[in-house]
Amino acid sequence: TGFPREHWRKIWSTNPLERVNKEIKRRARVVGIFPNAAAVIRLVGAVLIDMHDEWIAGDRRYLSEGSMAKLYETSNTDPVAAIERSDE
Numbered sequence: 001t002g003f004p005r006e007h008w009r010k011i012w013s014t015n016p017l018e019r020v021n022k023e024i025k026r027r028a029r030v031v032g033i034f035p036n037a038a039a040v041i042r043l044v045g046a047v048l049i050d051m052h053d054e055w056i057a058g059d060r061r062y063l064s065e066g067s068m069a070k071l072y073e074t075s076n077t078d079p080v081a082a083i084e085r086s087d088e
Contacts, residue, residue, distance in 0.1 A: 006067035016062070023047050 003011060010016075024047050034040050055062045 004067050004070040006070070007063060010063060020047065020051060023051070 024044055027043055027047060028034075028040075031039075031043065034043075
């Protein structure tokens with residue numbers, strides 16, 4: 001309940017996670033047998049990158065910019081410490 005109300009419907013469901021798993025399973029069935037662990041990692045990475053690009057650049061965003069801005073509207077953005085250059 002710490003998230004804005006606009007997010008509740010999206011984060012309550014596991015549908016996006018199930019969709020990712022289904023897509024990975026579909027592509028893995030096409031390959032059949034993987035030669036090594038690196039090949040599996042490349043396949044899963046490609047699926048995740050593709051979905052990330054769709055969520056960021058697609059016409060429909062998963063979470064709107066306005067609702068995401070509500071997450072950080074009270075955060076403190078002041079610098080914690082300044083780094084000064086010393087002439088040694």
